[in-house]
Amino acid sequence: xxxxxxxxxxxxxxxxxxxxxxxxxxxxxxxxxxxxxxxxxxxxxxxxxxxxxxxxxxxxxxxxxxxxxxxxxxxxxxxxxxxxxxxxxxxxxxxxxxxxxxxxxxxxxxxxxxxxxxxxxxxxxxxxxxxxxxxxxxxxxxxxxxxxxxxxxxxxxxxxxxxxxxxxxxxxxxxxxxxxxxxxxxxxxxxxxxxxxxxxxxxxxxxxxxxxxxxxxxxxxxxxxxxxxxx
Amino acid sequence: xxxxxxxxxxxxxxxxxxxxxxxxxxxxxxxxxxxxxxxxxxxxxxxxxxxxxxxxxxxxxxxxxxxxxxxxxxxxxxxxxxxxxxxxxxxxxxxxxxxxxxxxxxxxxxxxxxxxxxxxxxxxxxxxxxxxxxxxxxxxxxxxxxxxxxxxxxxxxxxxxxxxxxxxxxxxxxxxxxxxxxxxxxxxxxxxxxxxxxxxxxxxxxxxxxxxxxxxxxxxxxxxxxxxxxxxxxxxxxxxxxxxxxxxxxxxxxxxxxxxxxxxxxxxxxxxxxxxxxxxxxxxxxxxxxxxxxxxxxxxxxxxxxxxxxxxxxxxxxxxxxxxxxxxxxxxxxxxxxxxxxxxxxxxxxxxxxxxxxxxxxxxxxxxxxxxxxxxxxxxxxxxxxxxxxxxx
Numbered sequence: 001x002x003x004x005x006x007x008x009x010x011x012x013x014x015x016x017x018x019x020x021x022x023x024x025x026x027x028x029x030x031x032x033x034x035x036x037x038x039x040x041x042x043x044x045x046x047x048x049x050x051x052x053x054x055x056x057x058x059x060x061x062x063x064x065x066x067x068x069x070x071x072x073x074x075x076x077x078x079x080x081x082x083x084x085x086x087x088x089x090x091x092x093x094x095x096x097x098x099x100x101x102x103x104x105x106x107x108x109x110x111x112x113x114x115x116x117x118x119x120x121x122x123x124x125x126x127x128x129x130x131x132x133x134x135x136x137x138x139x140x141x142x143x144x145x146x147x148x149x150x151x152x153x154x155x156x157x158x159x160x161x162x163x164x165x166x167x168x169x170x171x172x173x174x175x176x177x178x179x180x181x182x183x184x185x186x187x188x189x190x191x192x193x194x195x196x197x198x199x200x201x202x203x204x205x206x207x208x209x210x211x212x213x214x215x216x217x218x219x220x221x222x223x224x225x226x227x228x229x230x231x
Numbered sequence: 232x233x234x235x236x237x238x239x240x241x242x243x244x245x246x247x248x249x250x251x252x253x254x255x256x257x258x259x260x261x262x263x264x265x266x267x268x269x270x271x272x273x274x275x276x277x278x279x280x281x282x283x284x285x286x287x288x289x290x291x292x293x294x295x296x297x298x299x300x301x302x303x304x305x306x307x308x309x310x311x312x313x314x315x316x317x318x319x320x321x322x323x324x325x326x327x328x329x330x331x332x333x334x335x336x337x338x339x340x341x342x343x344x345x346x347x348x349x350x351x352x353x354x355x356x357x358x359x360x361x362x363x364x365x366x367x368x369x370x371x372x373x374x375x376x377x378x379x380x381x382x383x384x385x386x387x388x389x390x391x392x393x394x395x396x397x398x399x400x401x402x403x404x405x406x407x408x409x410x411x412x413x414x415x416x417x418x419x420x421x422x423x424x425x426x427x428x429x430x431x432x433x434x435x436x437x438x439x440x441x442x443x444x445x446x447x448x449x450x451x452x453x454x455x456x457x458x459x460x461x462x463x464x465x466x467x468x469x470x471x472x473x474x475x476x477x478x479x480x481x482x483x484x485x486x487x488x489x490x491x492x493x494x495x496x497x498x499x500x501x502x503x504x505x506x507x508x509x510x511x512x513x514x515x516x517x518x519x520x521x522x523x524x525x526x527x528x529x530x531x532x533x534x535x536x537x538x539x540x541x542x543x544x545x546x547x548x549x550x551x552x553x554x555x556x557x558x559x560x561x562x563x564x565x566x567x568x569x570x571x572x573x574x575x576x577x578x579x580x581x582x583x584x585x586x587x588x589x590x591x592x593x594x595x596x597x598x599x600x601x602x603x604x605x606x607x608x609x610x611x612x613x614x615x616x617x618x619x620x621x622x623x624x
Contacts, residue, residue: 060496061496061497061501064493064495064496065434065492065493065496065497065502066434066435067434067493067496067497067501067502067505067506068505069497069501069505070504070505198413199413199414199415199443200413200439200442204438204439204442207442209415209419209446211419213416215361215362215365215416216416216419218362218365218366218369218416219365219416219417219419219420219423220419220420220423221369221372221423221424222369223366223383223384223385224362224365224366224384224385224386225383225384225385
């Protein structure tokens with residue numbers, strides 16, 4: 001294992017709404033576990049927290065008008081440079097909260113490609129347990145992230161069960177190993193072009209223009225017609 | 232530098248009076264707005280094209296020809312002409328006709344249209360929107376430059392020996408702007424043909440518009456039409472002006488809060504901070520507009536949206552007074568003093584005629600006699616390539 005020169009940047013996204021919030025607490029426990037493990041292994045982790053509660057107004061504004069406010073812009077910068085992400089949502093009605101989903105819905109499709117993510121959720125009842133794997137995981141698959149195998153779900157009764165700590169530890173080491181492997185950086189440097197992108201996407205950083213595409217040929221007086229078979 | 236106003240042609244309820252103007256009232260109002268724009272010294276008036284309520288402007292050339300007859304100086308244009316759902320043959324014909332009637336005081340801006348249901352009403356499919364726009368312009372470009380066009384493409388029936396009439400005024404095609412906010416292919420097409428590029432610059436910060444403007448400038452130079460600085464750039468913008476800043480905010484807020492597109496979303500303050508919108512005194516509008524020049528360099532046309540969201544006619548006319556009387560004269564002076572002598576002049580018909588013919592006479596196409604079928608022979612005009620010779624029978 002090589003010691004990284006710079007600390008890993010871990011972004012924590014929490015959609016908890018109370019203060020203190022169990023959703024945030026769960027995210028913090030995962031993040032600090034990642035940091036502790038990294039330290040044991042001679043590395044370091046710098047944590048940035050995005051508390052969606054503070055962004056609630058800007059998130060709805062972005063949904064109805066596409067306008068990104070200053071807090072959203074900062075959050076996008078944090079996620080754009082993150083080496084790993086912990087995303088934590090409360091479950092109210094058999095789905096991650098609207099605040100959580102809405103935040104990820106307004107991000108550019110390209111922003112999180114290949115980034116390792118731990119998915120976490122809290123709920124008042126264990127009946128919501130599969131929300132993480134059945135709903136949050138598919139959202140993050142759409143965003144083309146690298147979600148770790150272990151999801152962390154905490155219903156009320158889990159807070160006094162040692163197993164929660166074990167799951168947190170498992171998810172944390174999975175995330176750390178993915179960050180250490182440099183998977184996201186390598187995918188981005190070697191295979192970025194093979195993903196579909198939109199101009200100006202990835203928080204305004206995706207500005208490559210392929211001048212040799214079919215559409216570019218058409219833009220410059222070429223034809224969209226398929227070449228005919230010789231007669 | 233040309234200054235003007237552009238309207239989307241929305242018919243929106245006035246949130247103060249609660250009244251929604253009738254189509255007749257709004258159409259009458261837009262004519263008054265255009266005439267007033269000339270009166271207060273603006274250079275350009277543009278109208279959008281829409282094919283669904285609550286918009287009235289389905290037939291821009293009819294409206295613009297009427298305004299042309301009522302004005303003397305004003306350049307009439309579109310924002311935008313739909314290059315996707317219109318047959319490029321009809322665009323070539325209608326806008327050439329407008330060009331004749333307006334004595335060259337017109338150009339047009341091409342856009343795609345983003346409302347999926349509109350496309351099938353005209354036999355098209357929005358999923359093909361971009362290739363459709365690109366191919367249709369390729370054809371339009373030919374139709375205005377070649378007397379006789381043979382053409383085959385993916386999206387419309389082929390043309391054999393087709394002549395679009397009337398030929399453009401003085402045989403100089405109308406100037407074309409390609410409008411786009413995030414599609415590099417459109418900027419590339421503008422650059423390839425040496426046409427203008429227009430960034431709407433209403434909903435996004437200036438940094439967003441700058442990316443494609445810079446790309447267009449670079450490609451304009453690449454294709455040999457001139458230097459980057461000589462590329463022809465137009466920019467949109469939005470303002471509400473009052474003598475005193477706090478009055479502007481107070482008067483405009485109810486319209487902003489219920490405006491189509493961004494109403495019920497961001498606050499007026501958030502929106503003015505994050506986008507090119509200015510709501511304030513003439514000086515504030517001047518200052519913000521000068522920041523566009525800081526970002527984009529010399530550009531040729533600045534348009535303002537001032538008549539939407541249910542604002543009553545009187546309010547819009549007052550806006551024009553302030554824009555033409557207090558804002559634009561200062562901007563003209565400021566921008567003239569900052570202008571690089573290398574940068575391009577704003578496009579006009581006279582300028583294009585001069586570029587094509589110098590001081591020589593412009594071509595005036597005179598058709599040959601009707602041969603009964605309009606298709607045989609190669610030279611529809613007396614001065615075009617020699618007529619086909621037919622054997623004596």
